[in-house]
Amino acid sequence: MLETFNSLLLGFSVALQPQILMYAFIGCLIGTLVGMLPGVGPLAGISMLLPATFGLNPIVAIVLLSGVYYGAMYGGSTTSILIRLPGEAASVMTCIDGYAMTQQGRAGPALAIAAIGSFVAGTLGVLGLMLLAPTLATFALRFGPPEYTALLLMGLLVLAYMTGGSIPKTLAMAGFGLMLGMIGIDAMSGYTRFSFEVIELADGIGIVPVAVGLFGISEILLTASQHSLKLPKNPSLRELMPSRTELKQSIGPIARGSAVGFLIGIIPGSAHIISSFISYGIERRISKTPERFGNGAIEGVAGPESANNAAATGAFIPMMALGIPTSPVTAVMIAAIMVHGIAPGPMLIAQQPELFWGFVASMYVGNVVLLILNLPMVGLFVSLLRIPYAYLYPCILAFCILGCYSVSNSVVDVWIMLAMGGVGYVLRKFGFDLAPVALGLVLAPMLELSLRQSLAMSAGSYAIFIERPIAVVMLGLGALMLLISLKPLLFKSQKKDWRSTVGLDEPS
């Protein structure tokens, strides 16, 4: 404990040097901007900046990159809330209630709560990382393909709680998402599926162009197709900050989101993406007024935003304890220091204490910088909405195309985005909810790979799922959730499920 404290002091002595502090600030600023650029998420952001850090010293490089990483997690929520445009995969859920709040003139509180939630979750996450890393890393390592499969199955069950629409429509959309996720090279056999001779499709359809298209572009089309524009109300200055009630409503979601996000974040791999989906599902499930979700419930912003930031921090735990990356983002970070001849490994922390603890301390600093950077800017961001649609929307469209293209320099991605915009427009006209498509697309490839990895490991025996304690517990929980969600369908005589009492959200 004392040792940790001393190491942290060393870390702060590094992180608070003016030069490092400046880079942390620059990183956060770039990150916030990158996060706002539609389509460019944290991973794309730091990958693009990686080459630029090769000329810097390793500590500066990692501080800069982690600033970008954090900043992008913050920035991603801004566009989701203001213009229903998910900056990255994790903010898809924020779009739903965040944008609904904007339409009610409550964009300020939504942005503020996203920033506060992110700050709290980020700080709790770093604390957890520092104190619990060795214990949790052991847990993380027990998470193999069978456990992953069980977790993702649970993720699928969350679908039931995700939308207010009819169950068949939700399932249809989830099925659509799952099918999109089937496109591309099959990781197990190497066969290419449904690529229709388009090489770019061999890599699969990314969540980014789909999410930007379904949510953002479709919104632009819908607005343009309306005769009389329903302008979002311009909020007065006093309305920029969340009210006391709203803050109170957000405490629970932020705490639960932080915990859930952190735990999911620890798991090696890309599971962190689903943390915001699961958080949203939980909040909706335990809420006393679930019908408010989808119509501007602040809990629907606070929970997922906290979850994705906590998950971002949790992802560093295996890296910290083992010294090797276990997720794509940490892999890029490690690459940034490998270029300087520093070999990653379990000895990394012992051999490079300044580097390591400087990095941890800079995460604390980064969180504070971001809060300072973001809260005062809420007013500025909100006033963006005063720009007339005729000018704002063409700009947004241009940024969408730019952002989508720059992630992997692929024109095919831009076409996918535009096509998904059209699909999203039609589906919304017919009253389908789009979030299940995003969840299905995210889950399908991961679920398939881990299921087949498990079966390869067990030579085809499904017993592998019940031989492993963590997997059994999660499958059990999943089954329980399924039963609970089936209850209203089985016992119709009971009090009506809220789902049948609330209609679909009118497409705005």
Next chain:
Amino acid sequence: MMQFAVRMAAGAACCVAGAGVFAQAYPSKPVRIVVPFAAGGPADIYARFLGQRLQEPTAQSFVIENRPGAGSIIGTDLVAKSPADGYTLLLMSNTHTINESLVPKKPFALMRDFAPVAPINYSDLLLVVHPSLPTKSVKELVALAKSKPKGLNYASSGNGTPYHLAGEYFKSLIGVDIIHVPHKGSSEARTSVMSGQVEMMFDAITTMAPLAKAGRVRALGTTGTKRSTVTPDVPTVAEAGVPGYEATIWLGVMAPAKTPRAVLEKLNSEITRITGRADVRKTWNEQGAEPLSMNLGEFEKYLNADIAKWTQVVKVSGARADQ
């Protein structure tokens, strides 16, 4: 107008004088090296190293462009379709020579659509097992695998990667089936082996050596023809019981097929000069890489031999990735 005429004349002169003059002028503008792998990986890092070193003698910048995706095919296809003027180059690895037989249906053929420029270096892989496995040597591992066919699993970073084929080659030489468990990327595969989810793996020596030293995994052998400078106390797989085994990761540079011979010669001599330097060898050795230097003819022969070798392995193992 006058200037235009001069330029035209100069252009015409160039054409008449042919490749010799062209080579002296090359490169007259920045050169793009397309890396069909993600930023931060070994291919990217060595490409940047090379790009930086080429800048000095040629007085032009060599820009690295990462175009990852579909197991290197997206970026490679881009170069295949680029003008053959020496201003777009491809950074290749033996993923490309493996793909020749593993993925027959792809939009390009390596030796038809590309001209060899120069090899860069090769790195050994390290055969590691989880410490819970009782085997302390390659011989014991082979014995264990033979005692329970299909009972062992090996991890790789994905189908068709050199790590995957290193495993397939191992299987084909010892004649026992070991189940391949592909992952999405090296880091996930590594986590699986460290946690004992999957028993063994062939992995990059630089990342695995520190983990072996810390006891997280047990190193059984390196995959080169001689021991690695990084792990001098670990025998090669060949000397430890599987004679003839060799599976490294090597990198090289290619250009679109019709690139003028003089440009290829010029690039080859500049790159060979860099890979031949003692300080470069020292730096790379510390990272587990050994420089390779060949002239154009030697490199072409090397490529053909490598393609033939992997064709054989792919045939024996039945590994396939076509449609």
